[in-house]
Amino acid sequence: MKEYKKNIRGPLLGGIIAAVVIAGGVFLLGKISNYEAKILIAMSVxxxxxxxxxxxxxxxxxLGLLLTLLGISSGSGSKLKSQYYYQIVVIAKLITVLFVATLLLFQMxxxxxxxxxxxxxxxxxxxYWSTILLSSLLSxxxxxxxxxxxxxxxxxxxxMGISKKHPLAVNEKENEE
Structure with a gap:
């Protein structure tokens, strides 16, 4: 679990940077009037x-690809640590939340x-600012x-293809225990 938290930092940082860049570009517009906001909403919808x-x-x-990934990994012949499956669970949860939040924004x-x-x-x-912020967060x-x-x-x-010695694979020592 501790190892996985280290592995998630890179993707999380990438997503935060992307959201900030996307939102930052729009926030460069500065303060807008009520009328301008109405026009911008109509244009950006x-x-x-x-x-x-x-x-x-x-x-x-x-989500469909995650099922395929599980099928491939179970048929690989290598024993995988629970951390690998935890990664898939976290991705599935994140994608499900993203799916629902995006549908809600779409409906709004x-x-x-x-x-x-x-x-x-x-x-x-x-x-206007909340739709831009939400779309940046979703992206x-x-x-x-x-x-x-x-x-x-x-x-x-x-x-599966390069080396059986990987942090997510159960090595021979762990297999004997």
Whole structure:
């Protein structure tokens, strides 16, 4: 478990950097008026909807790939440590949360707020910044999950094809105990 926490730092840092860069680019706009926010929301909804669709599709695909990865690893003939399976559980949980959060954002963006007459104008900057922040967090989370999946796949490739001596493989000493 302690070893896994070290392994997750890189992907987590990658996702945080990506989210900050994505959000930072938008925050360079500075302060915007209520009217500008309303226009920016209307303009960005289509792009954020496409992003949400992409993240939902990627999340569902990654969950399917995790099942394939489990099948490959169980048929590999190598004994794997529980840490390997813990990595897969963490990725699956992260992807599931990402899937649900993205669907919720997608549904919220399908409410025609910019065309509603009863939405106070001073809400639009808050709505705009929150959608940008949420889409940045979702993108960063997807990047983190993909980097975690990459490290897990790289580990199984190393174990199956390159060397049986890998931190995730049970070595002969551990096998005897």
């Amino acid at each position: 289509e792009g954020i909807n496409i992003l949400c669709n992409t993240i939902v599709l990627a999340s569902a695909t990654i 963006l399908n409410i025609p707020l910019t065309q509603a007459d009863n939405v106070p104008a001073h809400w639009f900057p808050y709505i 960063g989370t997807l990047i983190t999950a993909i980097l975690m999946l990459y490290k897990t796949v790289l580990g199984i490739i190393w174990i």
